[in-house]
Amino acid sequence: DTGVSQDPRHKITKRGQNVTFRCDPISEHNRLYWYRQTLGQGPEFLTYFQNEAQLEKSRLLSDRFSAERPKGSFSTLEIQRTEQGDSAMYLCAFSGPSTDTQYFGPGTRLTVL
């Protein structure tokens, strides 16, 4: 158990719809990361938070993507006007206050029809 839960685990949506994913660390982990992984590729960094501050965003994170971490606990990732190219596994990861080791949650698999 990595101490991170993600909801939903699977999401099927139609192109053009908005979707929101949630990541909940069991305890208040200092840094929280979002990655996207497509078939046959390694995870690609999207963004990360230290507490509630969003410290870095990838160029992959287009204007249709937004992430928040209110109060430095859970985080949400929203994709607006989904496209078929958004179909992927969306992974949340965390690291503690004195380590750079990242541990992943179970992921949310998004399918855009």
Place this chain on the structure above:
Amino acid sequence: QKEVEQNSGPLSVPEGAIASLNCTYSDRGSQSFFWYRQYSGKSPELIMSIYSNGDKEDGRFTAQLNKASQYVSLLIRDSQPSDSATYLCAVSPPGDSWGKLQFGAGTQVVVTP
């Protein structure tokens, strides 16, 4: 050139043999290196981290790091069918070891009985 490169495989290994996985990275100042294992349809799980040149052993796994050659490897001794998975190499780029990880595309390992 990708920041982190791995042979995609599949790497077929007889049960009980040693599996050798290789990874090269492009950012010379990188300081933190990680190996993750990922079963099909699941999220990555950490195997081990390595920060200093040389070998680091953890059970049947040995990570090797050579910063001068920008090369990190993973050896799996006494390979078991349960080791059949994709192995991801991840590197912290220079400047912010607490931030994003850059992943290779992964090497698929198949352990044959």
